[in-house]
Amino acid sequence: xxxxxxxxxxxxxxxxxxxxxxxxxxxxxxxxxxxxxxxxxxxxxxxxxxxxxxxxxxxxxxxxxxxxxxxxxxxxxxxxxxxxxxxxxxxxxxxxxxxxxxxxxxxxxxxxxxxxxxxxxxxxxxxxxxxxxxxxxxxxxxxxxxxxxxxxxxxxxxxxxxxx
Amino acid sequence: xxxxxxxxxxxxxxxxxxxxxxxxxxxxxxxxxxxxxxxxxxxxxxxxxxxxxxxxxxxxxxxxxxxxxxxxxxxxxxxxxxxxxxxxxxxxxxxxxxxxxxxxxxxxxxxxxxxxxxxxxxxxxxxxxxxxxxxxxxxxxxxxxxxxxxxxxxxxxxxxxxxxxxxxxxxxxxxxxxxxxxxxxxxxxxxxxxxxxxxxxxxxxxxxxxxxxxxxxxxxxxxxxxxxxxxxxxxxxxxxxxxxxxxxxxxxxxxxxxxxxxxxxxxxxxxxxxxxxxxxxxxxxxxxxxxxxxxxxxxxxxxxxxxxxxxxxxxxxxxxxxxxxxxxxxxx
Numbered sequence: 211x212x213x214x215x216x217x218x219x220x221x222x223x224x225x226x227x228x229x230x231x232x233x234x235x236x237x238x239x240x241x242x243x244x245x246x247x248x249x250x251x252x253x254x255x256x257x258x259x260x261x262x263x264x265x266x267x268x269x270x271x272x273x274x275x276x277x278x279x280x281x282x283x284x285x286x287x288x289x290x291x292x293x294x295x296x297x298x299x300x301x302x303x304x305x306x307x308x309x310x311x312x313x314x315x316x317x318x319x320x321x322x323x324x325x326x327x328x329x330x331x332x333x334x335x336x337x338x339x340x341x342x343x344x345x346x347x348x349x350x351x352x353x354x355x356x357x358x359x360x361x362x363x364x365x366x367x368x369x370x371x372x373x374x
Numbered sequence: 375x376x377x378x379x380x381x382x383x384x385x386x387x388x389x390x391x392x393x394x395x396x397x398x399x400x401x402x403x404x405x406x407x408x409x410x411x412x413x414x415x416x417x418x419x420x421x422x423x424x425x426x427x428x429x430x431x432x433x434x435x436x437x438x439x440x441x442x443x444x445x446x447x448x449x450x451x452x453x454x455x456x457x458x459x460x461x462x463x464x465x466x467x468x469x470x471x472x473x474x475x476x477x478x479x480x481x482x483x484x485x486x487x488x489x490x491x492x493x494x495x496x497x498x499x500x501x502x503x504x505x506x507x508x509x510x511x512x513x514x515x516x517x518x519x520x521x522x523x524x525x526x527x528x529x530x531x532x533x534x535x536x537x538x539x540x541x542x543x544x545x546x547x548x549x550x551x552x553x554x555x556x557x558x559x560x561x562x563x564x565x566x567x568x569x570x571x572x573x574x575x576x577x578x579x580x581x582x583x584x585x586x587x588x589x590x591x592x593x594x595x596x597x598x599x600x601x602x603x604x605x606x607x608x609x610x611x612x613x614x615x616x617x618x619x620x621x622x623x624x625x626x627x628x629x630x631x632x633x634x635x636x637x638x639x640x641x642x643x644x645x646x647x648x649x650x651x652x653x654x655x656x657x658x659x660x661x662x663x664x665x666x667x668x669x670x671x672x673x674x675x676x677x678x679x680x681x682x683x684x685x686x687x688x689x690x691x692x693x694x695x696x697x698x699x700x701x702x703x704x705x706x
Binding site for chain 1: 553
């Protein structure tokens with residue numbers, strides 16, 4: 211008997227099994243338009259804003275997208291954010307955007323006690339309205355470094371702080 | 375005299391075959407069995423999930439029919455927050471309590487003490503709130519028994535780890551909110567105000583659901599709350615919670631709690647809200663989420679239960695949540 215035969219069989223069986231299992235599962239696909247990595251940094255009153263949410267509103271329709279895509283990102287300890295359109299740090303579709311910024315404070319509690327609302331914006335909504343935003347961003351093909359967002363002398367929500 | 379008979383066996387010329395299998399034959403059989411088992415195992419798991427999903431469908435059906443019976447009795451749908459009146463200092467309770475008699479749980483409804491100072495979170499109501507009613511629990515959701523510890527009262531907003539509550543996976547939609555649309559927020563079926571509840575008014579009547587009952591979602595799944603998951607059923611790190619207070623204090627996720635919320639869109643990885651995904655990306659604040667592979671179940675206003683695929687068009691989903699927008703609902 212050919213001594214290689216059992217090995218061949220085992221390999222064959224394993225291959226069949228793998229092929230059978232490969233057919234199942236897997237994440238559902240979705241339609242996506244090309245995105246380009248983009249990152250930036252947020253500083254408020256000299257402190258890197260940790261946990262701030264940066265969101266980009268498209269100024270014109272994005273070709274291929276049925277609904278407007280609003281890439282967003284959350285800043286880390288250093289105030290650095292990476293934009294996400296579909297998942298992870300995939301960036302944003304190319305085009306012109308209005309950038310908005312809010313900085314929720316999950317530690318905020320109502321002064322009179324009671325049920326805290328959804329984390330309120332430390333910046334009190336000053337930069338969260340795309341209609342009034344002063345920040346403009348253009349995303350191009352390839353890596354994008356968004357100009358650092360430096361906010362000075364911004365009044366902070368009462369009962370909130372720049373840390374945490 | 376002895377005759378020696380030498381019997382000549384038939385086929386004497388052929389080599390005698392050995393009893394049993396050769397190694398190769400054995401391996402072939404094992405390999406075939408292995409492949410068959412490999413094919414079957416996922417199918418068995420899928421069949422078990424299908425059975426659980428059908429039970430979940432049935433639960434939503436019961437809830438949908440209970441809403442209809444409630445409407446028949448009271449001429450309006452239950453108010454989302456206050457199923458039972460608590461006088462001047464209301465603790466928010468749920469639509470689930472209000473429809474208990476319609477779910478053949480009259481005994482539980484009668485045992486509930488609506489005037490207890492802390493309402494659903496009062497010690498005297500632990501017998502009712504601690505019931506694990508299977509009609510509010512989706513069997514697909516991995517849960518280990520009762521929820522230990524719930525938010526105690528609304529004024530001090532404290533967490534009581536000694537209270538227990540029967541879990542609940544079905545929510546009603548307060549609204550759908552997504553700045554990709556204009557208006558960015560549209561109100562859900564059971565809400566009589568513009569984006570919230572108007573307690574001075576009766577609940578919503580069928581006649582004001584002008585989009586049609588068969589095109590309007592009553593209940594959707596936010597399974598597993600307050601065990602927060604993101605893509606691939608991976609647990610979210612507490613630092614990623616969008617509204618940590620409601621998670622940490624077990625504000626929802628038990629059937630007697632308020633069990634309603636806005637639905638928001640999310641990114642596909644479930645980390646940022648207002649993205650392209652509406653179903654099964656996270657059960658965090660605003661997420662519509664089930665543990666069913668490929669989609670989520672909803673009960674519609676006509677009492678039917680539909681499975682909505684994860685790939686559903688965002689605009690279609692929004693139109694299903696809204697009750698009077700006049701939006702055309704496509705195929706879903």
